Amino acid sequence: DIQMTQSPSSLSASVGDRVTITCRASQSMSNYLNWYQQKPGRPPKLLIYVVSTLQSGVPSRFSGSGSGTDFTLTISSLQPEDFATYYCQQSYSLPLTFGGGTKVEIK
């Protein structure tokens, strides 16, 4: 199985801050990396797929980058609606696996 390790597991930030979340895979996996946002009591929402492609309707302040084993989700200017938990997910090989999540909280 490909293990996905996210860091940090949580962070506190203020509105307007630039936020970076890292996802590291246990083996190289090309560009089969997706990001989701989840708010309490809600299902995950697809934000970015194949590393850097924004899902339709997702604000441009979200961006993704990386290759091989190291990937990054960046929020350029944190907005109040962005406080949530973020998960990475690999689709390079079965079983499909998710990172443990990064909770973005209000400072």
Place this chain on the structure above:
Amino acid sequence: QVQLQESGPGLVKPSQTLSLTCSVSGGSISSGSYYWSWIRQPAGEGMEWIGRIYSSGNTDYNPSLESRVTISIDPSKNQFSLSLSSVTAADTAVYYCARYDSSSGWFDPWGQGTLVTVSS
């Protein structure tokens, strides 16, 4: 716009079988290059992929659950289902169904999720 909705019992006794159904609306379960998946999330924890099914009936399961899982599909009802046998308290979680795109590997959309508690 495709929408998914899970249904099934919210309480299952230990050693029994958990059964859930996902109803798909707004599109055919038989169209496109999509798989139909189940994912679960214990309270306060991360997500675990359970398995997926194609409209042809081909399935893939997470090896960690494979001995206890069956996913089936009913195109005539535009539904697919999950069966998990011999459940224990460790199977207590919110269960989601989701559409999986086989070319880019993303899950979208997701159902709202249903909490299944395993308890006597």
